[in-house]
Amino acid sequence: MTMTTRPPFIAPMLPDNAPFSAEQRAWLSGFLAAVLPAPGAVPLSGADAAAFMGGAPAPAAEPLADGDDGEAPWHDPTIAIDERMAMAEGRPLRRRMMAAMAQQDCGQCGYNCEDYSNAIATGAEPKLTLCVPGGKETARVLKKLAEGLGEVPASPAIFPPPVREVETAGKGFSRDNPATAIFLSRRRLNAEASEKETHHIEFDLSRSGLTYEPGDAFGIYANNGAALVAAISRRLGVPLDEPISAEGTTRTFGDWLTYVKSLSPAPDALFSLYASLATDAGERARLERMAEGEGADGLDVLAVIQAYPHIAPAPFRLVEALDALQPRLYSISSSPRAFAGGISLTVDVVKYQVDDRLRFGVASTFLSHRVEPGDPVRVYVQKAHGFRLPESGDTPIVMVGPGTGIAPFRAFLQERLATKAKGGAWLFFGHQREACDFFYRDEMEEFLAKGALTTLSTAWSRDIGPKTYVQDRMRENGAELCAWLKRGAHFYICGDAKRMAKDVETALTEAIGVHLSKSPDEAKAYVVALKKSGRYQADVY
Numbered sequence: 001m002t003m004t005t006r007p008p009f010i011a012p013m014l015p016d017n018a019p020f021s022a023e024q025r026a027w028l029s030g031f032l033a034a035v036l037p038a039p040g041a042v043p044l045s046g047a048d049a050a051a052f053m054g055g056a057p058a059p060a061a062e063p064l065a066d067g068d069d070g071e072a073p074w075h076d077p078t079i080a081i082d083e084r085m086a087m088a089e090g091r092p093l094r095r096r097m098m099a100a101m102a103q104q105d106c107g108q109c110g111y112n113c114e115d116y117s118n119a120i121a122t123g124a125e126p127k128l129t130l131c132v133p134g135g136k137e138t139a140r141v142l143k144k145l146a147e148g149l150g151e152v153p154a155s156p157a158i159f160p161p162p163v164r165e166v167e168t169a170g171k172g173f174s175r176d177n178p179a180t181a182i183f184l185s186r187r188r189l190n191a192e193a194s195e196k197e198t199h200h201i202e203f204d205l206s207r208s209g210l211t212y213e214p215g216d217a218f219g220i221y222a223n224n225g226a227a228l229v230a231a232i233s234r235r236l237g238v239p240l241d242e243p244i245s246a247e248g249t250t251r252t253f254g255d256w257l258t259y260v261k262s263l264s265p266a267p268d269a270l271f272s273l274y275a276s277l278a279t280d281a282g283e284r285a286r287l288e289r290m291a292e293g294e295g296a297d298g299l300d301v302l303a304v305i306q307a308y309p310h311i312a313p314a315p316f317r318l319v320e321a322l323d324a325l326q327p328r329l330y331s332i333s334s335s336p337r338a339f340a341g342g343i344s345l346t347v348d349v350v351k352y353q354v355d356d357r358l359r360f361g362v363a364s365t366f367l368s369h370r371v372e373p374g375d376p377v378r379v380y381v382q383k384a385h386g387f388r389l390p391e392s393g394d395t396p397i398v399m400v401g402p403g404t405g406i407a408p409f410r411a412f413l414q415e416r417l418a419t420k421a422k423g424g425a426w427l428f429f430g431h432q433r434e435a436c437d438f439f440y441r442d443e444m445e446e447f448l449a450k451g452a453l454t455t456l457s458t459a460w461s462r463d464i465g466p467k468t469y470v471q472d473r474m475r476e477n478g479a480e481l482c483a484w485l486k487r488g489a490h491f492y493i494c495g496d497a498k499r500m501a502k503d504v505e506t507a508l509t510e511a512i513g514v515h516l517s518k519s520p521d522e523a524k525a526y527v528v529a530l531k532k533s534g535r536y537q538a539d540v541y
Helices: 022-035 046-052 081-087 093-100 113-121 135-149 226-236 253-260 268-277 281-291 301-307 315-321 362-370 403-418 441-450 470-476 478-486 500-515 520-532
Strands: 179-188 198-204 217-220 243-246 249-252 328-331 342-348 351-354 357-360 376-382 397-400 425-431 455-460 490-495 536-540
Touching: 081 093, 081 135, 093 113, 093 135, 135 268, 179 362, 198 362, 217 362, 226 253, 226 301, 243 253, 243 315, 249 253, 253 315, 268 281, 268 301, 268 315, 328 342, 328 362, 328 403, 342 362, 342 403, 357 362, 397 403, 397 478, 403 425, 403 441, 403 490, 425 441, 425 470, 455 470, 470 478, 470 500, 478 500, 490 500, 500 520, 520 536
Parallel strands: 397 425, 397 490, 425 455, 490 536
Antiparallel strands: 179 198, 179 376, 198 342, 217 328, 217 376, 243 249, 351 357
16 A cells, blocks of 8 residues: 655744744754644654754754863852952853852752853753842842843742641652741850850751751741831831732732742842832932942842832832842751751851841841741751761861851761761861850760860950961961871861851961971862862851
8 A cells, every 4th residue: 555645744934033043943943843743744853854944953952062161260159259250251151150159059049059050051040049148249240141141031939838837748858849847946055245146946857858967958948027028018008918919929918028029138120120110310320320239238128118218119010029038058057866857057146237227137037036936937958069977987077167167067076976986076166255155065075075076176256365266276286187187087167158268278278388398389289189089078158
């Protein structure tokens, strides 16, 4: 029997003004012909369809095949963004986007720095404001870099609805699919005389389905404080219970401001919105400059509303101009071997004065003051990017963690005690005053007594005498520190990325130069080698 084949159905051609190259247009036309055949037609493969359209078979798209898969010298959280961008000048777009990130690989965005930049550059990730530690600086650079990618869609809200009840947890929890944990307790770690306020926080994970290891971080979906939300509502004259439709969904104005949107800092889009509504030319020009970052630092949403009371944006437009409320990550300060079914954090309360208003950190005040024992909280575990204990307990470890930087090292020591590790552990801890800021002092002394902690070196910057920091103690003990490195010790640091981490690395490099007889360049190369081998690991923020 003779079979006849009908000519393939050709999908409509893409218009000439479609934003594609000739090769892309040919391939897409062929693809459409393949997936939209006429009834009874024989579908063509993408390659055959492209050939039928008169073009050569298009290779699979390789958006990352730009010839640049080498080193990223800017991948250092202690380097300022301007310097990082200069280092990446002339590199492919995705690499320049990576240089704009905070370089912490913290995971708050749901990626590491390189993967987040690749996702934006390939169009897989439309949101440009996910880098929490990079803040507005990173978002502004990404916005400029992304202009060549075409219009970037508005960032949808990622925060789930307010927690109403505890649900039985399943698998596959992540930043975008958080689990539910129960808040257990808080206790203040500083004595009353301290200038700081730091809390030990505990959650019950027994019904959450979450597991973790020492070195991991805990993601918290906090909510904005009721007083701040109410103040914005009063200033705008919009009731908290008024339904507002925005971004494809409807919530009350109070829910948008409490659970979904970030209220600090004021985003550039808010200044753009206010500029579009300003009737005074000078005011409009000033707001447009603020949308580009000029004079906008330190302003939150309430401050903008207070500064321009005569401008009244529609509530839905205000909501859509605000950034999504991002989760906050905290280093986990417990080992599951020591705290079965639970997890603990070590949290500094963030508060600071701007003009006549006292501002508060969203997550830190949520944990330290607003959430109550028994309350469900949306959470997830962010697996560590290269911040793990050595596989063998016989390997020595050196830990540098001033302030809340002690958190993961408390977890490390609990784990080393539980596993009877014999390799030795040295902790450098510092804060302002020994009498009121020595976190977990009783526990550290117990670790010493039981051998999980071999050496404890402390530094106090506000006690009587010269200010002393952890890097000073490292220099004082440089010979012994280098002896530990020669024995194969792993070196860990946790804390502030901009100042402390840089000072600690400098002190370590100097000690290596002096006590291992290295030139400055050789000492730096030694530290680089430690990092590449996984023996120098940092959890900085």
